[in-house]
Amino acid sequence: MTASRLLKTLLRQNARYYILALIFTIFRTMAQFATPAILAELIDHHLGDGPSRFPALLNRGFDRLFGPGYLGQNLWLFGVMIVLISIISGVAFYFRGTLTTKGSQNAAQHLRNRMYDHIQHLPFDYHVKVETGDLLQRCTSDIDTIRRFLSDQVVSLLYSFFMVIIALALMLPINPGITLLSLSITPVIFLFSMYFFRLVSQSFRKSDEAEAVMSTVLQENLTGVRVVRAFGQAQSEIEKFEAASREHRKRGFKVASVEAVYWGLSGSMGNLQIVISMLVTILAALRGTITIGDMVLLTSYTSMLMWPIRQLGRVLTDSGKTRVALNRLVEVLNTKTEPEEPDALKPVLQGDIVFDHVTFGYESSRPVLQDVSFTVQPGQTVAILGPTGSGKSSLVHLLQRLYAPQGGQIRIGGVPLEKIDRNYLRQRVGLVLQDSFLYSKTIRENIAITTAQADQPHIDHAAQIASAIDFIQKSEKGYDTMVGERGVTLSGGQKQRIAIARTLMKDNDILIFDDSLSAVDTRTDAQIRDALLSGDRRTTTFIISHRISTLSRADLILVLEDGRITASGQHADLIKQPGLYRRIYEIQGGSDASPARHEEVTA
């Protein structure tokens, strides 16, 4: 997809709004030219003795309706006309405004939903590497730039365009030469506005940058206030901030001053055009080439054109930013999501799990797992021990198809993993990640996050098993406590317990703790595992841990070093052989590594 394709899609989806808005814009613009025309008619035909300047059709219509000369004797009808025109113009304005808002808001909604949906379906790997600030900016300010283009700027451009076209259409028939003289320097004003905004875009950028620098200094000072105080550096911080703030002032004021030049200059250029128009029309009227009505009309029309022309440069420069914004969105939307697999299977996942010579690496040249093979019987607990970077997390992530192995195969109940529907698999395999992310919702909503609705006993039960219920009930608002940015800050252990509880709310065939019991103390760790084991159906469980007390009770212990299984078996076997497991075992207190000795160290 390209930027122009995306823009076309947005415009096509809302074509009816834009086409209608276009028609109303034409109406509105025409109506604006009517009042001066009525004044001119009054001056020439009714106050003076010139011929009527209204279209013959209109005059005949009046005569037919009210009788000849009725209009001339009832001048109040002109007042009625003015009010009617204002109503037409107002209605057109109203519909133009609401229609373009509808169009642009629809487009913005489409983009927001599409980006959000797309981001969610991008592969796990993308999110591991992504720069969140940049992506966020694309979803917010870039979409906003496009929305503004589709509402204000499109309208502005159309309006200016029709103003010029209709003005020319009305002015040229009166007298082409005088019209052209009346608008003689308008192209210059237009070019000047184009040139100017292009020229100063640099100043705008520098001003934005200076603001960013100042905010950074401010933010660093505020977050580092302890350091500032502890070193008695308030004075030098003030100097630093004032320097940044001065620069910001200088840049901002610079923009204001060049804008002052622009608006001042373009204003007087516009006025110069009006004076020229006055001079030309006066001379023509004196010579009798045009009437006084024509003179009023031409000068009014000229001055009506000046403001939109002066604005054009800015609008066009701003529109340039839209292309950049579109490109930034397209870049994300073109990143491949996890592919759809319509033929994927949804088998019962209660069979044995087989890792068959599995090899995997984030970059194929550097394998993280090499030739890993093992088999787990349904209902067994598998514990994995290994140093940082040995591939423990990667191994369990493969089970949710967050990544695909490069070699070998993983089978559950004989079905190769890659044949199993991804979402189905993730629904049936509970994975508690190492870093628990909670949503800014209440604790209740966080625990019941995977289901649209959940009953309280169910939630209580999950919280109970995860040993979360105590601290939840102790907190002032209980389950209704808000978590995250808008609410309370939970400790790492509390977050982890809620993350465990929310995973337990699902119906899991396989449960994986990716070092996710580390933030809870040993006793809670044991409690959680005991509670899990006491269920009626035994779930196949994978636990990554470094606690011997946790590891020792597993049916199968895998020792992973540098992506290879260096030892496997049960506790009793492993402590008999030299190696990592025995070393850790000895460090942790040897034979009496029972949970009782691992008292909670601190609160």
Add this chain to the structure above:
Amino acid sequence: MQYELDQQEAPRRLSLSLWKRVLQLARPHWGKIGQCMVMMILLGVLEAAQPLLTRYAIDEIVVKGNTANLGWFIGLSLLLMVVLDFAAAYGFLYLAGHIEWHVNYDIRTRGFRKLQELPFSYYDRMPVGNLLTRLTSDTAQIGEALGWGMLDFVWASFYLLASFVSMFLINWQLALIVLASIPPLLAVAFFFEKRMIANHRKIRRVNSQITAAFNEGIMGAKTSKTLVREQLNNQEMQQLTGEIRRRSIHASVLSSLFFPLVTFIASIVTALVLTRGVGITLSGAMSLGSLAAFVGYVVEFFHPIENIAGTFTEFQRRQAAAERVLTLLDTQPDIQDSAEVEAQFGDNFHPKKENWPPIAGDVQFQDVGFKYKDGEEVLRRFDLHVQAGQTIALVGATGAGKSTIVNLICRFYEPTQGNILIDGVDYRQRSQLWLQSNLGYVLQEPHLFSGTIADNIRYAAKDASDEQVRRAAQLVNAEGFIMKLEKGYDTQVGEGGNRLSTGEKQLISFARAIIHDPRIFVLDEATSSVDTETEMMIQHAIERTLEGRTSFIIAHRLSTIRNADRILVIEDGQISESGTHQELIAARGQYHQLYTTQFQEERSMDELGSRRTQPATT
């Protein structure tokens, strides 16, 4: 918290006293404000004069066929509309920009100074985001209000005034018709502006919710994937995007009605003026040019009225921002040096170092009690005497009061009861800067500032030589990783130091404290993020540098503190055990228990190569 502030409704009434105070703050720029007003008045009058030129052109030149004054007329038009108009418009825009940016700067830097004086208890209550807003967009709003809002109002008033003067001069009957339309126009304008601003605020609120939702969607994407929550997330997002769409369309109905309604009223006025005016002109009581000029006024006069209504509502909107800033400026720090102290030792910004007594580092807590603002009591009747040069370790559970104790020593907070003596003198009898200039403080989450590594090490000793910087880095064994970086000491650390790892940041913050050459050292969890080997090296460095300095160490890794002169186990704001490592181990109390369990886990973590802290103990 920030949310609640966003949701604050705008004050209903315009508070004149508040804006008077804002004007007081802008005092240095009164001259410019005055000049700017002159420009605005000039501009208003010039614009109001334009229809008169049309009148002259029609009546005196075209109708009479008199070309004698044509040259003069064009000359005058050029002077008024081109030359003077440019001067007035440029002057006004330039001056308004000047006022906007300078007022903004003045208030912002004043606020910043105030923030440098306010104690930590203030920061405890105020989220950083909130303070950021106050010193960025809030001050900008005040600048804009003074630079543009106030002056727009002046322009509109004078334009209206001048227009009405000439309208009355042309024909008072017609002028009265126009005048009569002002009340309904103002009523409509205020009615709409108020609602439009309320709408605008609501939309902004939903917008910030959408931003938050995107943020969460991006940050939590991995979790959402493992929980297969994409569909539900999408639904929630669609609700929000649907809401902002609905609200925006709703708002556009209002704003699209506003302008037509105003022009509708104006068209009635125009219609009345025109039909009546043509009648008067036909009767010969008014000239053709006057009629044209009058219509010219009528077509334009609702612009300034709209402007006046807009300015008022804008001021109402900005009032909340001004209030927030003024509240900040009015906040009195609750830790403040007394007048006598300031006279003798200088204030935070102008120290009188010549009067500062040297500091030895003897620290004494006398019957100290401390309560946080929210009433939570942390310390009660706490006594402690530390001789100059001793190393004291504090051990205990989170919330036991360890950090409070060191914060009190640093005078980030003051005791709510009892005294803290430094070298035998209550530290409130010395200036804050005296103490803080002699502190070395290393935090668990090291905070660096944008700039190079050298800049950061030099933070508290601006005139330290490159050699001194290097020595400090060597002392904490930071030079190894620094030299591996492409630009060595000149490497940019990024915003908040985020281009370095936590461990690296910790080493830099260590070097920064050492170069400061403090008498009192505070290490709050300072080595939790470095691996054991580095920690050992820092340990040696600390022992060397701490010699002769009083130091307080808070550490969860107990291996860090084995060599302390005294270890205090803190429990509920009390010292429950005190002694050297050997003594406490021998006593087989709480410390012994902590030590043995933790020691095992620490060693396993080392074996597994993990450099993370032991989360179970944080």
